[in-house]
Amino acid sequence: xxxxxxxxxxxxxxxxxxxxxxxxxxxxxxxxxxxxxxxxxxxxxxxxxxxxxxxxxxxxxxxxxxxxxxxxxxxxxxxxxxxxxxxxxxxxxxxxxxxxxxxxxxxxxxxxxxxxxxxxxxxxxxxxxxxxxxxxxxxxxxxxxxxxxxxxxxxxxxxxxxxxxxxxxxxxxxxxxxxxxxxxxxxxxxxxxxxxxxxxxxxxxxxxxxxxxxxxxxxxxxxxxxxxxxxxxxxxxxxxxxxxxxxxxxxxxxxxxxxxxxxxxxxxxxxxxxxxxxxxxxxxxxxxxxxxxxxxxxxxxxxxxxxxxxxxxx
Amino acid sequence: xxxxxxxxxxxxxxxxxxxxxxxxxxxxxxxxxxxxxxxxxxxxxxxxxxxxxxxxxxxxxxxxxxxxxxxxxxxxxxxxxxxxxxxxxxxxxxxxxxxxxxxxxxxxxxxxxxxxxxxxxxxxxxxxxxxxxxxxxxxxxxxxxxxxxxxxxxxxxxxxxxxxxxxxxxxxxxxxxxxxxxxxxxxxxxxxxxxxxxxxxxxxxxxxx
Numbered sequence: 053x054x055x056x057x058x059x060x061x062x063x064x065x066x067x068x069x070x071x072x073x074x075x076x077x078x079x080x081x082x083x084x085x086x087x088x089x090x091x092x093x094x095x096x097x098x099x100x101x102x103x104x105x106x107x108x109x110x111x112x113x114x115x116x117x118x119x120x121x122x123x124x125x126x127x128x129x130x131x132x133x134x135x136x137x138x139x140x141x142x143x144x145x146x147x148x149x150x151x152x153x154x155x156x157x158x159x160x161x162x163x164x165x166x167x168x169x170x171x172x173x174x175x176x177x178x179x180x181x182x183x184x185x186x187x188x189x190x191x192x193x194x195x196x197x198x199x200x201x202x203x204x205x206x207x208x209x210x211x212x213x214x215x216x217x218x219x220x221x222x223x224x225x226x227x228x229x230x231x232x233x234x235x236x237x238x239x240x241x242x243x244x245x246x247x248x249x250x251x252x253x254x255x256x257x258x259x260x261x262x263x264x265x266x267x268x269x270x271x272x273x274x275x276x277x278x279x280x281x282x283x284x285x286x287x288x289x290x291x292x293x294x295x296x297x298x299x300x301x302x303x304x305x306x307x308x309x310x311x312x313x314x315x316x317x318x319x320x321x322x323x324x325x326x327x328x329x330x331x332x333x334x335x336x337x338x339x340x341x342x343x344x345x346x347x348x349x350x351x352x353x354x355x356x357x358x359x360x361x362x363x364x365x366x
Numbered sequence: 367x368x369x370x371x372x373x374x375x376x377x378x379x380x381x382x383x384x385x386x387x388x389x390x391x392x393x394x395x396x397x398x399x400x401x402x403x404x405x406x407x408x409x410x411x412x413x414x415x416x417x418x419x420x421x422x423x424x425x426x427x428x429x430x431x432x433x434x435x436x437x438x439x440x441x442x443x444x445x446x447x448x449x450x451x452x453x454x455x456x457x458x459x460x461x462x463x464x465x466x467x468x469x470x471x472x473x474x475x476x477x478x479x480x481x482x483x484x485x486x487x488x489x490x491x492x493x494x495x496x497x498x499x500x501x502x503x504x505x506x507x508x509x510x511x512x513x514x515x516x517x518x519x520x521x522x523x524x525x526x527x528x529x530x531x532x533x534x535x536x537x538x539x540x541x542x543x544x545x546x547x548x549x550x551x552x553x554x555x556x557x558x559x560x561x562x563x564x565x566x567x568x569x570x571x572x573x574x575x
Contacts, residue, residue, distance in 0.1 A: 058472070058473045058475060061475075097557075097559045098502055098505055098557050098559075099505060100501055100502075104501040104502070105501050105502075120501070121457075121501045124501075139475060140475075140505060140508065140509060140559075140560060141475070141559070141560060141561070142559045142560075142561055144561070157561060158479065158560070158561035158564060158565075159475065159476055159478070159479045159560065159561065160475075187542070187555050188540060188541065188542035188545055188553060188555035188556075189539045189540070189541055189542070190541055191542075192541065192542050193556070194501075194542075194556075196499065196501065197497075197499070197500045197501060197502065197542065197543055198541055198542045198543065200497060200499060200529075201540075201541040201542075202541070270539045271539050271541065287541065
Protein backbone atom coordinates (compact mmCIF):
# COMPACT_ATOMS: atom_id res chain seq x y z
CA UNK A 53 0.00 0.00 0.00
CA UNK A 54 1.08 3.55 -0.75
CA UNK A 55 2.19 6.17 1.76
CA UNK A 56 -0.66 8.20 3.18
CA UNK A 57 1.31 11.43 3.10
CA UNK A 58 4.45 12.69 1.38
CA UNK A 59 6.63 12.55 4.48
CA UNK A 60 10.29 12.01 3.55
CA UNK A 61 9.74 12.75 -0.14
CA UNK A 62 12.01 15.47 -1.50
CA UNK A 63 11.61 15.93 -5.23
CA UNK A 64 14.63 18.25 -5.53
CA UNK A 65 17.40 16.14 -4.04
CA UNK A 66 19.67 13.65 -5.76
CA UNK A 67 18.93 10.30 -4.15
CA UNK A 68 21.58 7.68 -3.46
CA UNK A 69 19.27 4.98 -4.78
CA UNK A 70 15.89 4.96 -6.46
CA UNK A 71 14.15 1.61 -6.49
CA UNK A 72 11.65 0.95 -9.26
CA UNK A 73 8.87 -1.44 -8.30
CA UNK A 74 6.49 -2.22 -5.47
CA UNK A 75 6.85 -5.95 -4.87
CA UNK A 76 8.92 -8.01 -2.44
CA UNK A 77 12.21 -7.52 -4.34
CA UNK A 78 11.84 -3.74 -4.36
CA UNK A 79 10.86 -3.58 -0.70
CA UNK A 80 13.60 -6.00 0.37
CA UNK A 81 16.08 -3.71 -1.40
CA UNK A 82 14.54 -0.62 0.21
CA UNK A 83 14.65 -2.01 3.76
CA UNK A 84 18.34 -2.87 3.52
CA UNK A 85 19.28 0.37 1.76
CA UNK A 86 17.45 2.38 4.42
CA UNK A 87 19.38 0.54 7.13
CA UNK A 88 22.59 1.41 5.25
CA UNK A 89 21.48 5.04 5.81
CA UNK A 90 21.17 5.64 2.07
CA UNK A 91 18.88 8.39 0.77
CA UNK A 92 16.31 6.31 -1.06
CA UNK A 93 12.97 6.57 -2.82
CA UNK A 94 10.72 3.75 -4.03
CA UNK A 95 8.67 4.45 -7.16
CA UNK A 96 6.16 1.74 -8.03
CA UNK A 97 3.14 1.48 -10.30
CA UNK A 98 1.33 -0.88 -7.93
CA UNK A 99 2.35 -1.65 -4.39
CA UNK A 100 2.50 -5.34 -3.60
CA UNK A 101 3.40 -6.75 -6.98
CA UNK A 102 1.88 -9.95 -8.32
CA UNK A 103 2.19 -11.74 -4.99
CA UNK A 104 -0.43 -9.41 -3.49
CA UNK A 105 -3.00 -11.26 -5.60
CA UNK A 106 -1.95 -14.70 -4.33
CA UNK A 107 -4.52 -16.07 -1.93
CA UNK A 108 -2.07 -18.08 0.14
CA UNK A 109 1.69 -18.09 0.63
CA UNK A 110 3.07 -21.08 2.49
CA UNK A 111 6.73 -21.05 1.52
CA UNK A 112 8.01 -17.78 2.93
CA UNK A 113 10.36 -18.84 5.75
CA UNK A 114 9.19 -18.06 9.30
CA UNK A 115 5.61 -17.47 8.15
CA UNK A 116 3.70 -20.73 8.03
CA UNK A 117 0.73 -19.46 6.06
CA UNK A 118 -0.44 -16.02 5.01
CA UNK A 119 -2.31 -14.34 2.16
CA UNK A 120 -0.20 -12.51 -0.42
CA UNK A 121 -1.90 -9.27 0.59
CA UNK A 122 -1.18 -9.99 4.25
CA UNK A 123 2.48 -10.62 3.50
CA UNK A 124 2.78 -7.34 1.61
CA UNK A 125 1.02 -5.49 4.44
CA UNK A 126 3.82 -6.79 6.68
CA UNK A 127 6.41 -5.58 4.17
CA UNK A 128 4.74 -2.17 4.21
CA UNK A 129 4.71 -2.08 7.99
CA UNK A 130 8.43 -2.81 7.97
CA UNK A 131 8.96 -0.07 5.37
CA UNK A 132 6.97 2.41 7.43
CA UNK A 133 9.01 1.63 10.55
CA UNK A 134 12.04 2.92 8.63
CA UNK A 135 10.08 5.86 7.10
CA UNK A 136 10.88 4.73 3.57
CA UNK A 137 9.19 7.05 1.06
CA UNK A 138 7.04 5.43 -1.63
CA UNK A 139 5.38 7.07 -4.64
CA UNK A 140 2.72 5.54 -6.93
CA UNK A 141 4.14 6.40 -10.30
CA UNK A 142 5.88 4.81 -13.24
CA UNK A 143 9.22 5.84 -14.69
CA UNK A 144 8.96 6.17 -18.47
CA UNK A 145 12.51 7.21 -19.40
CA UNK A 146 15.99 7.47 -17.94
CA UNK A 147 18.76 9.87 -18.96
CA UNK A 148 22.35 9.26 -17.96
CA UNK A 149 24.40 12.17 -16.61
CA UNK A 150 28.13 12.08 -15.77
CA UNK A 151 27.70 10.38 -12.42
CA UNK A 152 23.94 10.34 -11.96
CA UNK A 153 20.71 9.26 -13.61
CA UNK A 154 17.66 11.40 -14.31
CA UNK A 155 14.38 9.50 -14.17
CA UNK A 156 11.25 10.86 -15.83
CA UNK A 157 7.63 10.00 -15.18
CA UNK A 158 4.59 11.84 -16.53
CA UNK A 159 4.37 13.72 -13.23
CA UNK A 160 7.92 14.33 -12.01
CA UNK A 161 11.60 13.94 -12.66
CA UNK A 162 14.01 12.49 -10.11
CA UNK A 163 17.79 12.40 -9.82
CA UNK A 164 19.74 9.52 -8.36
CA UNK A 165 23.26 8.09 -8.26
CA UNK A 166 22.06 4.51 -8.58
CA UNK A 167 18.97 2.54 -9.58
CA UNK A 168 17.53 -0.85 -8.68
CA UNK A 169 15.07 -2.11 -11.27
CA UNK A 170 12.61 -4.44 -9.55
CA UNK A 171 9.60 -3.80 -11.76
CA UNK A 172 8.53 -7.44 -11.72
CA UNK A 173 6.36 -9.00 -14.36
CA UNK A 174 2.83 -8.85 -15.66
CA UNK A 175 0.36 -11.62 -16.47
CA UNK A 176 0.78 -13.16 -19.87
CA UNK A 177 -2.32 -13.03 -22.06
CA UNK A 178 -3.62 -15.83 -24.23
CA UNK A 179 -4.16 -13.63 -27.26
CA UNK A 180 -7.29 -15.45 -28.40
CA UNK A 181 -10.61 -14.06 -29.70
CA UNK A 182 -12.88 -12.94 -26.87
CA UNK A 183 -10.14 -12.47 -24.29
CA UNK A 184 -10.00 -8.70 -24.58
CA UNK A 185 -13.70 -8.31 -25.34
CA UNK A 186 -14.76 -10.07 -22.13
CA UNK A 187 -11.99 -8.74 -19.84
CA UNK A 188 -13.74 -7.72 -16.63
CA UNK A 189 -16.95 -9.43 -17.79
CA UNK A 190 -15.98 -13.04 -17.26
CA UNK A 191 -12.28 -13.04 -18.11
CA UNK A 192 -9.97 -12.47 -15.16
CA UNK A 193 -6.30 -12.66 -14.26
CA UNK A 194 -6.81 -12.56 -10.46
CA UNK A 195 -8.82 -15.13 -8.51
CA UNK A 196 -8.50 -13.33 -5.17
CA UNK A 197 -9.77 -10.10 -6.72
CA UNK A 198 -12.61 -11.53 -8.77
CA UNK A 199 -13.36 -14.99 -7.33
CA UNK A 200 -16.21 -13.70 -5.13
CA UNK A 201 -18.20 -12.78 -8.25
CA UNK A 202 -18.53 -16.45 -9.18
CA UNK A 203 -20.14 -17.94 -6.08
CA UNK A 204 -21.88 -21.21 -6.99
CA UNK A 205 -20.93 -20.82 -10.67
CA UNK A 206 -18.71 -22.88 -12.95
CA UNK A 207 -15.32 -21.46 -13.85
CA UNK A 208 -12.14 -22.59 -15.53
CA UNK A 209 -8.50 -21.86 -14.86
CA UNK A 210 -6.29 -21.96 -17.93
CA UNK A 211 -2.73 -23.10 -17.19
CA UNK A 212 -0.87 -25.87 -15.41
CA UNK A 213 1.59 -24.09 -13.13
CA UNK A 214 1.69 -23.95 -9.35
CA UNK A 215 -0.02 -20.56 -9.56
CA UNK A 216 -2.82 -22.07 -11.66
CA UNK A 217 -3.28 -24.84 -9.08
CA UNK A 218 -3.46 -22.32 -6.25
CA UNK A 219 -5.96 -20.20 -8.16
CA UNK A 220 -8.12 -23.30 -8.67
CA UNK A 221 -7.90 -24.22 -4.98
CA UNK A 222 -8.92 -20.70 -3.98
CA UNK A 223 -11.83 -20.60 -6.39
CA UNK A 224 -13.04 -24.04 -5.27
CA UNK A 225 -13.86 -22.54 -1.88
CA UNK A 226 -16.79 -20.59 -3.30
CA UNK A 227 -17.68 -21.71 -6.82
CA UNK A 228 -19.66 -24.77 -7.87
CA UNK A 229 -16.97 -26.32 -10.07
CA UNK A 230 -13.48 -25.45 -11.28
CA UNK A 231 -12.03 -26.92 -14.48
CA UNK A 232 -8.28 -26.63 -14.95
CA UNK A 233 -7.64 -26.58 -18.68
CA UNK A 234 -4.08 -27.48 -19.45
CA UNK A 235 -2.32 -28.26 -22.72
CA UNK A 236 0.15 -30.67 -21.06
CA UNK A 237 -0.23 -34.17 -19.67
CA UNK A 238 0.34 -33.39 -15.99
CA UNK A 239 0.07 -30.11 -14.09
CA UNK A 240 3.39 -28.65 -12.92
CA UNK A 241 2.31 -27.54 -9.45
CA UNK A 242 4.39 -28.11 -6.32
CA UNK A 243 3.65 -31.66 -5.13
CA UNK A 244 1.76 -30.39 -2.06
CA UNK A 245 -0.56 -28.26 -4.18
CA UNK A 246 -0.88 -30.91 -6.87
CA UNK A 247 -2.15 -33.35 -4.26
CA UNK A 248 -4.59 -30.77 -2.92
CA UNK A 249 -5.96 -30.32 -6.44
CA UNK A 250 -6.32 -34.09 -6.91
CA UNK A 251 -8.08 -34.39 -3.55
CA UNK A 252 -10.53 -31.57 -4.21
CA UNK A 253 -13.84 -32.89 -5.50
CA UNK A 254 -14.78 -29.54 -6.98
CA UNK A 255 -11.73 -29.46 -9.26
CA UNK A 256 -11.50 -31.37 -12.51
CA UNK A 257 -8.50 -31.25 -14.84
CA UNK A 258 -8.94 -31.29 -18.61
CA UNK A 259 -5.57 -32.28 -20.06
CA UNK A 260 -4.05 -31.87 -23.51
CA UNK A 261 -6.50 -29.14 -24.39
CA UNK A 262 -6.10 -25.53 -25.46
CA UNK A 263 -8.75 -22.82 -25.42
CA UNK A 264 -9.09 -21.26 -28.86
CA UNK A 265 -11.86 -18.73 -28.21
CA UNK A 266 -13.95 -17.21 -25.44
CA UNK A 267 -17.61 -16.57 -26.28
CA UNK A 268 -20.55 -14.85 -24.63
CA UNK A 269 -23.07 -12.04 -24.90
CA UNK A 270 -22.79 -9.39 -22.19
CA UNK A 271 -20.68 -11.81 -20.12
CA UNK A 272 -18.75 -15.02 -20.79
CA UNK A 273 -20.93 -18.04 -21.59
CA UNK A 274 -18.53 -20.59 -23.04
CA UNK A 275 -15.08 -21.40 -24.36
CA UNK A 276 -14.20 -23.17 -27.59
CA UNK A 277 -11.49 -25.82 -27.33
CA UNK A 278 -8.88 -26.38 -30.02
CA UNK A 279 -10.75 -29.55 -31.03
CA UNK A 280 -13.79 -27.40 -31.83
CA UNK A 281 -15.85 -28.48 -28.82
CA UNK A 282 -17.87 -25.74 -27.08
CA UNK A 283 -17.73 -25.86 -23.28
CA UNK A 284 -20.20 -23.86 -21.17
CA UNK A 285 -18.56 -21.79 -18.45
CA UNK A 286 -19.31 -18.62 -16.43
CA UNK A 287 -15.79 -17.38 -15.80
CA UNK A 288 -12.32 -17.81 -17.28
CA UNK A 289 -9.23 -17.28 -15.12
CA UNK A 290 -6.04 -17.06 -17.16
CA UNK A 291 -2.85 -18.14 -15.40
CA UNK A 292 -0.26 -18.90 -18.06
CA UNK A 293 2.81 -17.25 -16.66
CA UNK A 294 4.14 -13.74 -16.85
CA UNK A 295 6.26 -11.37 -18.92
CA UNK A 296 9.11 -9.34 -17.38
CA UNK A 297 8.51 -5.60 -17.28
CA UNK A 298 11.92 -4.62 -18.61
CA UNK A 299 11.12 -1.95 -21.22
CA UNK A 300 12.74 0.80 -19.16
CA UNK A 301 15.93 -1.28 -18.89
CA UNK A 302 16.10 -1.97 -22.61
CA UNK A 303 15.66 1.73 -23.26
CA UNK A 304 19.02 2.56 -21.64
CA UNK A 305 20.90 -0.35 -23.13
CA UNK A 306 20.72 -2.84 -20.31
CA UNK A 307 21.31 -6.35 -21.57
CA UNK A 308 18.37 -8.75 -21.47
CA UNK A 309 18.04 -12.41 -22.41
CA UNK A 310 15.73 -13.94 -25.02
CA UNK A 311 12.80 -13.80 -22.56
CA UNK A 312 13.34 -10.09 -21.99
CA UNK A 313 14.72 -10.65 -18.48
CA UNK A 314 17.51 -8.36 -17.29
CA UNK A 315 20.86 -10.13 -17.09
CA UNK A 316 22.37 -9.80 -13.61
CA UNK A 317 25.41 -11.27 -11.87
CA UNK A 318 25.68 -12.52 -8.30
CA UNK A 319 25.93 -8.91 -7.09
CA UNK A 320 22.62 -8.07 -8.82
CA UNK A 321 24.64 -5.83 -11.15
CA UNK A 322 23.56 -5.19 -14.74
CA UNK A 323 25.96 -4.30 -17.55
CA UNK A 324 25.52 -0.58 -16.72
CA UNK A 325 27.46 0.61 -13.64
CA UNK A 326 25.10 1.98 -11.01
CA UNK A 327 22.08 0.06 -12.30
CA UNK A 328 21.06 -3.08 -10.44
CA UNK A 329 18.11 -5.41 -10.90
CA UNK A 330 16.22 -7.95 -8.80
CA UNK A 331 13.22 -10.24 -8.78
CA UNK A 332 10.93 -11.39 -11.58
CA UNK A 333 12.35 -8.85 -14.03
CA UNK A 334 15.83 -10.38 -13.68
CA UNK A 335 17.13 -13.54 -15.32
CA UNK A 336 17.09 -15.76 -12.24
CA UNK A 337 15.71 -19.20 -13.10
CA UNK A 338 13.50 -19.58 -10.00
CA UNK A 339 10.85 -16.89 -9.52
CA UNK A 340 9.82 -16.74 -5.89
CA UNK A 341 9.19 -13.94 -3.40
CA UNK A 342 12.04 -15.15 -1.23
CA UNK A 343 14.57 -15.27 -4.07
CA UNK A 344 13.43 -11.84 -5.29
CA UNK A 345 13.90 -10.42 -1.81
CA UNK A 346 17.35 -11.95 -1.71
CA UNK A 347 18.33 -10.35 -5.02
CA UNK A 348 16.89 -7.02 -3.84
CA UNK A 349 18.93 -7.18 -0.65
CA UNK A 350 22.09 -7.95 -2.64
CA UNK A 351 21.27 -5.04 -4.97
CA UNK A 352 21.02 -2.73 -1.95
CA UNK A 353 24.42 -3.86 -0.71
CA UNK A 354 25.99 -3.45 -4.15
CA UNK A 355 24.39 -0.01 -4.59
CA UNK A 356 25.70 0.99 -1.16
CA UNK A 357 29.23 0.00 -2.20
CA UNK A 358 28.83 1.75 -5.56
CA UNK A 359 27.65 5.04 -4.08
CA UNK A 360 30.24 4.90 -1.27
CA UNK A 361 33.01 4.63 -3.84
CA UNK A 362 31.73 7.76 -5.57
CA UNK A 363 32.79 9.81 -2.50
CA UNK A 364 29.82 12.14 -2.88
CA UNK A 365 30.05 15.38 -0.89
CA UNK A 366 26.68 16.34 0.57
CA UNK B 367 -4.35 3.33 12.19
CA UNK B 368 -7.29 5.76 12.07
CA UNK B 369 -6.38 7.20 15.49
CA UNK B 370 -2.76 7.77 14.52
CA UNK B 371 -3.25 9.12 10.99
CA UNK B 372 -6.37 11.28 11.31
CA UNK B 373 -4.54 13.45 13.87
CA UNK B 374 -2.39 14.71 10.98
CA UNK B 375 -5.32 16.82 9.70
CA UNK B 376 -3.82 20.29 9.42
CA UNK B 377 -7.11 22.21 9.52
CA UNK B 378 -10.82 21.58 10.09
CA UNK B 379 -12.68 19.80 7.29
CA UNK B 380 -16.26 18.67 6.87
CA UNK B 381 -17.74 15.64 5.19
CA UNK B 382 -21.36 15.75 4.07
CA UNK B 383 -23.26 12.49 4.49
CA UNK B 384 -26.64 12.34 2.83
CA UNK B 385 -29.01 10.05 4.75
CA UNK B 386 -32.71 9.27 4.91
CA UNK B 387 -34.03 9.17 8.44
CA UNK B 388 -37.25 7.55 7.30
CA UNK B 389 -35.35 4.70 5.71
CA UNK B 390 -32.72 4.10 8.35
CA UNK B 391 -31.29 0.89 7.06
CA UNK B 392 -28.48 -1.48 8.03
CA UNK B 393 -26.40 0.45 5.51
CA UNK B 394 -27.02 3.67 7.41
CA UNK B 395 -26.07 2.21 10.80
CA UNK B 396 -23.07 0.44 9.32
CA UNK B 397 -21.72 3.47 7.43
CA UNK B 398 -22.16 5.82 10.39
CA UNK B 399 -20.44 3.35 12.72
CA UNK B 400 -17.51 3.18 10.29
CA UNK B 401 -17.31 6.99 10.02
CA UNK B 402 -17.58 7.72 13.73
CA UNK B 403 -13.99 6.77 14.70
CA UNK B 404 -12.62 9.15 12.07
CA UNK B 405 -14.50 12.05 13.65
CA UNK B 406 -13.86 11.01 17.26
CA UNK B 407 -10.10 10.70 16.81
CA UNK B 408 -9.59 13.91 14.81
CA UNK B 409 -9.20 16.27 17.79
CA UNK B 410 -12.27 18.11 16.57
CA UNK B 411 -10.86 18.76 13.09
CA UNK B 412 -13.22 16.46 11.19
CA UNK B 413 -16.94 17.12 11.23
CA UNK B 414 -19.39 14.60 9.81
CA UNK B 415 -22.54 16.47 8.86
CA UNK B 416 -25.61 14.33 8.35
CA UNK B 417 -28.02 15.77 5.80
CA UNK B 418 -31.52 14.35 5.74
CA UNK B 419 -32.48 14.24 2.08
CA UNK B 420 -36.12 14.99 2.92
CA UNK B 421 -35.13 18.28 4.53
CA UNK B 422 -32.43 19.22 2.03
CA UNK B 423 -34.18 18.82 -1.27
CA UNK B 424 -32.19 21.63 -2.88
CA UNK B 425 -28.89 19.98 -1.96
CA UNK B 426 -30.24 16.57 -2.93
CA UNK B 427 -31.03 18.00 -6.33
CA UNK B 428 -27.81 20.01 -6.65
CA UNK B 429 -25.62 16.98 -5.93
CA UNK B 430 -27.90 14.48 -7.66
CA UNK B 431 -28.19 12.20 -4.65
CA UNK B 432 -29.58 8.92 -5.94
CA UNK B 433 -28.93 6.69 -2.95
CA UNK B 434 -28.15 6.91 0.74
CA UNK B 435 -25.85 7.02 2.52
CA UNK B 436 -23.67 9.06 0.16
CA UNK B 437 -20.49 10.55 1.61
CA UNK B 438 -19.41 13.70 -0.21
CA UNK B 439 -16.22 15.77 -0.17
CA UNK B 440 -17.46 19.26 -1.10
CA UNK B 441 -14.99 22.15 -1.39
CA UNK B 442 -15.52 25.73 -0.16
CA UNK B 443 -16.98 26.74 -3.53
CA UNK B 444 -19.59 24.01 -3.29
CA UNK B 445 -17.92 21.73 -5.86
CA UNK B 446 -18.30 18.04 -5.28
CA UNK B 447 -14.88 16.39 -5.48
CA UNK B 448 -15.31 12.85 -4.19
CA UNK B 449 -18.38 10.70 -3.51
CA UNK B 450 -18.25 7.48 -1.53
CA UNK B 451 -20.96 4.89 -2.02
CA UNK B 452 -18.84 2.68 0.18
CA UNK B 453 -17.97 2.46 3.84
CA UNK B 454 -14.27 3.33 4.20
CA UNK B 455 -13.13 0.27 6.12
CA UNK B 456 -10.35 -2.33 5.97
CA UNK B 457 -7.87 -1.64 3.19
CA UNK B 458 -9.95 1.36 2.10
CA UNK B 459 -9.08 3.27 5.29
CA UNK B 460 -5.73 4.44 3.91
CA UNK B 461 -6.97 6.09 0.71
CA UNK B 462 -9.86 7.64 2.64
CA UNK B 463 -7.55 9.21 5.23
CA UNK B 464 -5.14 10.27 2.50
CA UNK B 465 -8.02 12.05 0.74
CA UNK B 466 -9.04 13.76 3.99
CA UNK B 467 -5.48 14.95 4.66
CA UNK B 468 -5.14 16.37 1.14
CA UNK B 469 -8.63 17.88 1.43
CA UNK B 470 -7.27 19.69 4.51
CA UNK B 471 -4.24 20.98 2.62
CA UNK B 472 -1.58 18.24 2.69
CA UNK B 473 0.63 17.97 -0.44
CA UNK B 474 -0.83 16.10 -3.41
CA UNK B 475 1.80 14.40 -5.58
CA UNK B 476 -0.25 14.73 -8.78
CA UNK B 477 -1.48 18.29 -8.22
CA UNK B 478 1.06 20.18 -10.35
CA UNK B 479 0.51 17.97 -13.39
CA UNK B 480 -3.27 17.91 -13.03
CA UNK B 481 -3.41 21.71 -12.79
CA UNK B 482 -0.99 22.10 -15.70
CA UNK B 483 -3.13 19.85 -17.90
CA UNK B 484 -6.54 20.87 -16.60
CA UNK B 485 -7.43 22.78 -19.75
CA UNK B 486 -6.91 19.61 -21.80
CA UNK B 487 -9.17 17.53 -19.55
CA UNK B 488 -12.91 17.51 -20.19
CA UNK B 489 -15.17 17.56 -17.10
CA UNK B 490 -15.01 13.97 -15.99
CA UNK B 491 -16.59 11.52 -13.61
CA UNK B 492 -14.42 8.59 -12.58
CA UNK B 493 -16.46 5.76 -11.12
CA UNK B 494 -14.17 3.34 -9.32
CA UNK B 495 -15.95 0.06 -8.63
CA UNK B 496 -14.36 -1.86 -5.77
CA UNK B 497 -14.84 -4.70 -3.30
CA UNK B 498 -13.29 -5.05 0.13
CA UNK B 499 -11.23 -8.13 -0.86
CA UNK B 500 -9.52 -6.52 -3.84
CA UNK B 501 -5.77 -6.01 -3.42
CA UNK B 502 -5.34 -3.29 -6.03
CA UNK B 503 -8.54 -1.29 -5.37
CA UNK B 504 -7.12 1.03 -2.66
CA UNK B 505 -4.45 2.24 -5.04
CA UNK B 506 -6.94 3.01 -7.80
CA UNK B 507 -9.14 4.81 -5.24
CA UNK B 508 -6.12 6.81 -4.08
CA UNK B 509 -5.19 7.95 -7.59
CA UNK B 510 -8.76 8.85 -8.57
CA UNK B 511 -9.28 10.75 -5.31
CA UNK B 512 -6.04 12.69 -5.64
CA UNK B 513 -6.92 13.63 -9.22
CA UNK B 514 -10.33 14.88 -8.08
CA UNK B 515 -8.89 16.88 -5.19
CA UNK B 516 -6.32 18.52 -7.48
CA UNK B 517 -8.88 19.41 -10.15
CA UNK B 518 -11.20 21.60 -8.12
CA UNK B 519 -14.21 19.62 -9.23
CA UNK B 520 -13.46 19.26 -12.94
CA UNK B 521 -12.73 15.62 -12.20
CA UNK B 522 -15.12 13.91 -9.80
CA UNK B 523 -14.29 10.58 -8.20
CA UNK B 524 -17.05 8.18 -7.20
CA UNK B 525 -15.94 5.27 -5.07
CA UNK B 526 -18.52 2.49 -5.26
CA UNK B 527 -18.41 -0.75 -3.29
CA UNK B 528 -20.34 -3.15 -5.50
CA UNK B 529 -20.84 -5.58 -2.64
CA UNK B 530 -22.90 -2.87 -0.93
CA UNK B 531 -24.36 -1.70 -4.25
CA UNK B 532 -24.70 -4.88 -6.34
CA UNK B 533 -27.12 -3.26 -8.77
CA UNK B 534 -24.37 -0.87 -9.90
CA UNK B 535 -22.04 -3.82 -10.49
CA UNK B 536 -24.81 -5.51 -12.49
CA UNK B 537 -25.43 -2.34 -14.48
CA UNK B 538 -21.88 -2.56 -15.87
CA UNK B 539 -21.76 -6.41 -15.98
CA UNK B 540 -18.71 -6.14 -13.77
CA UNK B 541 -16.95 -9.30 -12.71
CA UNK B 542 -13.54 -7.80 -12.13
CA UNK B 543 -12.27 -5.07 -9.81
CA UNK B 544 -10.99 -2.43 -9.70
CA UNK B 545 -13.23 -1.41 -12.60
CA UNK B 546 -12.99 2.27 -13.45
CA UNK B 547 -15.53 3.89 -15.73
CA UNK B 548 -14.62 7.23 -17.25
CA UNK B 549 -17.57 9.40 -18.17
CA UNK B 550 -19.89 6.40 -18.58
CA UNK B 551 -17.88 5.50 -21.62
CA UNK B 552 -14.60 3.81 -21.26
CA UNK B 553 -13.89 1.17 -18.59
CA UNK B 554 -10.36 0.57 -17.34
CA UNK B 555 -10.17 -2.93 -15.92
CA UNK B 556 -7.61 -3.68 -13.25
CA UNK B 557 -5.13 -1.35 -11.64
CA UNK B 558 -3.95 1.38 -13.95
CA UNK B 559 -1.08 3.76 -13.34
CA UNK B 560 -1.70 7.44 -12.68
CA UNK B 561 -0.02 8.38 -15.96
CA UNK B 562 -2.28 6.05 -17.94
CA UNK B 563 -5.33 7.50 -16.21
CA UNK B 564 -4.44 11.14 -16.90
CA UNK B 565 -3.77 10.33 -20.53
CA UNK B 566 -7.21 8.72 -20.79
CA UNK B 567 -8.71 11.87 -19.27
CA UNK B 568 -6.90 14.02 -21.82
CA UNK B 569 -8.28 11.96 -24.68
CA UNK B 570 -10.29 14.40 -26.79
CA UNK B 571 -12.80 11.74 -27.77
CA UNK B 572 -14.08 11.57 -24.23
CA UNK B 573 -17.68 12.73 -23.92
CA UNK B 574 -20.16 12.77 -21.08
CA UNK B 575 -23.42 10.97 -21.59
